[in-house]
Amino acid sequence: MLGEHGFFILACYGVSALVLGALALWIIVDGRLVRRQLEELEARGVRRRSAGRADT
Amino acid sequence: MALMDLANPTRFLALSGRVLPWLTGLALATLALGFFLAFRAPADYQQGETVKIMYIHVPFAWLAMFGYSMLAVSALGILVWRHPLADVAHKAMAPIGAVFAFLCLFTGSLWGRPMWGTYWVWDARLTSMLVLLLLYLGLLALRSAIEDPNQAGRAAAVLSLVGFVNVPIVKFSVDWWNTLHQPASVFRMDGPTIHPSLLWPLMICALGFTLLMLALHMAAMRTEIHRRRLRVLEARAAAEAAYA
Numbered sequence: 001m002l003g004e005h006g007f008f009i010l011a012c013y014g015v016s017a018l019v020l021g022a023l024a025l026w027i028i029v030d031g032r033l034v035r036r037q038l039e040e041l042e043a044r045g046v047r048r049r050s051a052g053r054a055d056t
Numbered sequence: 057m058a059l060m061d062l063a064n065p066t067r068f069l070a071l072s073g074r075v076l077p078w079l080t081g082l083a084l085a086t087l088a089l090g091f092f093l094a095f096r097a098p099a100d101y102q103q104g105e106t107v108k109i110m111y112i113h114v115p116f117a118w119l120a121m122f123g124y125s126m127l128a129v130s131a132l133g134i135l136v137w138r139h140p141l142a143d144v145a146h147k148a149m150a151p152i153g154a155v156f157a158f159l160c161l162f163t164g165s166l167w168g169r170p171m172w173g174t175y176w177v178w179d180a181r182l183t184s185m186l187v188l189l190l191l192y193l194g195l196l197a198l199r200s201a202i203e204d205p206n207q208a209g210r211a212a213a214v215l216s217l218v219g220f221v222n223v224p225i226v227k228f229s230v231d232w233w234n235t236l237h238q239p240a241s242v243f244r245m246d247g248p249t250i251h252p253s254l255l256w257p258l259m260i261c262a263l264g265f266t267l268l269m270l271a272l273h274m275a276a277m278r279t280e281i282h283r284r285r286l287r288v289l290e291a292r293a294a295a296e297a298a299y300a
Binding site for chain 2: 001002003004005006008009011012013015016019020023024027028030031034035037038041042044046047048
């Protein structure tokens with residue numbers, strides 16, 4: 001289906017999917033870790049001066 | 057409402073929280089459609105099936121340059137308006153742009169081997185794209201080398217503005233010098249030279265990757281805003297503990 005150069009095509013798509021997947025995973029995991037630490041501090045009563053405003 | 061009011065970190069978090077799931081879904085759906093069309097598109101009369109690499113290599117190249125252009129715009133926001141969201145946008149884009157620049161070089165190298173007989177040549181297009189990747193990596197290294205975040209942001213902004221001169225060099229390198237890399241075949245004064253049966257899947261894949269980059273950037277910006285809030289709270293907690 002992909003001809004004699006199928007290895008090169010599959011390697012391009014495979015590595016791109018892996019690298020982009022790793023980037024997305026890193027961004028998601030990093031975001032969750034930071035938010036968890038933020039929530040822990042807020043649960044201990046440490047708040048920003050402007051914490052009354054609605055955040056998401 | 058002024059534009060500067062919209063660029064408020066709290067407002068950005070609220071807005072991006074609603075937009076991000078839709079943007080991510082749209083990016084993945086567009087990419088799925090793009091790949092479906094790409095793998096149904098005919099083989100190129102010269103390159104055969106290896107033209108399938110074009111559907112990812114070309115968007116990676118465009119987005120590596122687009123990402124750096126966004127860095128330059130953010131750098132202006134840091135240096136001219138001193139806007140905190142500009143620094144957040146700048147810091148969040150650097151690793152994402154670096155990944156797209158790396159993938160452009162990687163897929164180009166694997167495309168070059170069967171077509172040119174070599175993985176790499178030091179021609180102007182390949183070399184200037186390698187310089188773009190090194191600029192991204194330099195920005196990441198610079199930020200991590202300077203402890204004060206404000207100083208690191210300003211230094212990175214200056215470097216990204218100086219490095220922006222490389223973006224038109226990447227784009228026009230194939231016109232200014234004799235290169236093994238082919239000249240532009242989509243964005244040309246006389247129109248694209250690619251047949252529509254190959255061009256449409258390429259444009260849809262490019263749109264999908266653009267939406268994906270924007271979604272990743274938005275998510276990374278949200279994390280960076282939270283990280284800065286965390287730093288403030290940690291400093292406050294430490295100060296309260298010291299006074300207690």
